[in-house]
Amino acid sequence: MQSQNISDIIEKYLKSILAESQEVEIKRSEMAQLFNCVPSQINYVINTRFNIQNGYIVRSKRGGGGYIRIAKVNLVDDCDVLDELIGIVGESITFKESFQLIKSLFQADVLTQTTANLLLAVIDKKTLNFGDVELENMLRARIMKSILNRLKYDG
Amino acid sequence: MQSQNISDIIEKYLKSILAESQEVEIKRSEMAQLFNCVPSQINYVINTRFNIQNGYIVRSKRGGGGYIRIAKVNLVDDCDVLDELIGIVGESITFKESFQLIKSLFQADVLTQTTANLLLAVIDKKTLNFGDVELENMLRARIMKSILNRLKYDG
DNA sequence: TGGAATTTGACTAATATTGACTATTATTAT
DNA sequence: ATAATAATAGTCAATATTAGTCAAATTCCA
Numbered sequence A, B: 001m002q003s004q005n006i007s008d009i010i011e012k013y014l015k016s017i018l019a020e021s022q023e024v025e026i027k028r029s030e031m032a033q034l035f036n037c038v039p040s041q042i043n044y045v046i047n048t049r050f051n052i053q054n055g056y057i058v059r060s061k062r063g064g065g066g067y068i069r070i071a072k073v074n075l076v077d078d079c080d081v082l083d084e085l086i087g088i089v090g091e092s093i094t095f096k097e098s099f100q101l102i103k104s105l106f107q108a109d110v111l112t113q114t115t116a117n118l119l120l121a122v123i124d125k126k127t128l129n130f131g132d133v134e135l136e137n138m139l140r141a142r143i144m145k146s147i148l149n150r151l152k153y154d155g
Numbered sequence C: 001t002g003g004a005a006t007t008t009g010a011c012t013a014a015t016a017t018t019g020a021c022t023a024t025t026a027t028t029a030t
Numbered sequence D: 001a002t003a004a005t006a007a008t009a010g011t012c013a014a015t016a017t018t019a020g021t022c023a024a025a026t027t028c029c030a
Helices: A006-018 A028-034 A037-049 A079-089 A094-109 A113-122 A133-150 B008-020 B028-034 B040-048 B079-089 B093-106 B114-123 B133-152
Strands: A025-026 A056-060 A067-072 B023-026 B057-062 B065-072
Touching: A006 A037, A006 A067, A025 A028, A028 A037, A037 A067, A056 A079, A079 A133, A094 A113, A094 A133, A094 B028, A094 B040, A094 B114, A113 B133, A133 B114, B008 B040, B008 B065, B023 B028, B028 B040, B040 B065, B079 B133, B093 B114, B093 B133
Parallel strands: none
Antiparallel strands: A025 A067, A056 A067, B023 B065, B057 B065
16 A cells, blocks of 8 residues: 555545545634644645646635635646646746737637637736836736636536 | 634524625624524624625614614626725735735626736745744735726726 | 655734714703 | 603724644665
């Protein structure tokens, strides 16, 4: 058998529930008690095993009635193409390059005209200009990568 | 799914009524009694879930025969509301407020589901986080205003 | 044996609940 | 009319209830 560390056990437990349903909702502290670990270990498991690369999205709320919800998502077919584009964006990208990228996504029918135009407004030089071009391009890269990551799944 | 805090339950109750009609009128104290909470919790629910960002306006009156009225506003053809929203964004806006705003725009059919989701990814805390919350909120405000302005002159 | 993965806990952040105090409006008494 | 009183709703800050972050310590393994 494989290693029996607590993180793996928690992962299996959550995935066994997710095998039956699309989504699972937990309370972090209850979970920690159930598996006799500190609450932050639940975060560790979620961060290392239930990220978007693995096909999961996580939403949570603090305060009274707080929760953590993990949901399976359907990754689109061109997932690896998007990953490639994310690599190309890197840590910094100009408006011109981003413009080309968004235009390509529109031409590939990944984005509608309206959506593409809105995104262009978002990454426009005027929107992101702070008198520091490097900061601007860095910020634009993060925005572009968020967009590409979001395009990996629908719903 | 089963977030069991009172605020969520009150919110759902009010929205179930608003699903049928354009407006709902309540008495704060009756409401509090119905849900077995203190009266000020009604204000909490209204302030956090029925503000203008969420697409609602609230009017109230104190004294005998007092009331609280919650009404849905029409974002599509109410230009004043759009301008008010731009004003609310101002120079700084949190993710939560922006989230509510984008959700409202979606519910008003100003944005498609896909576009709304992409914009939410853009203004996400992780996307705009540079270790400085004020900078983050400032960036988000500029992005939100770009979006709203684009929508204003767009069809 | 050295780096990666895991475990732990102190500190932080977000959200909800509560109640004392305040403000406004309506009604009643003088 | 005016003043007193009753009947509402609003504000704000303290407290409670969650989840998140980060890095040090520990364990695992190639």
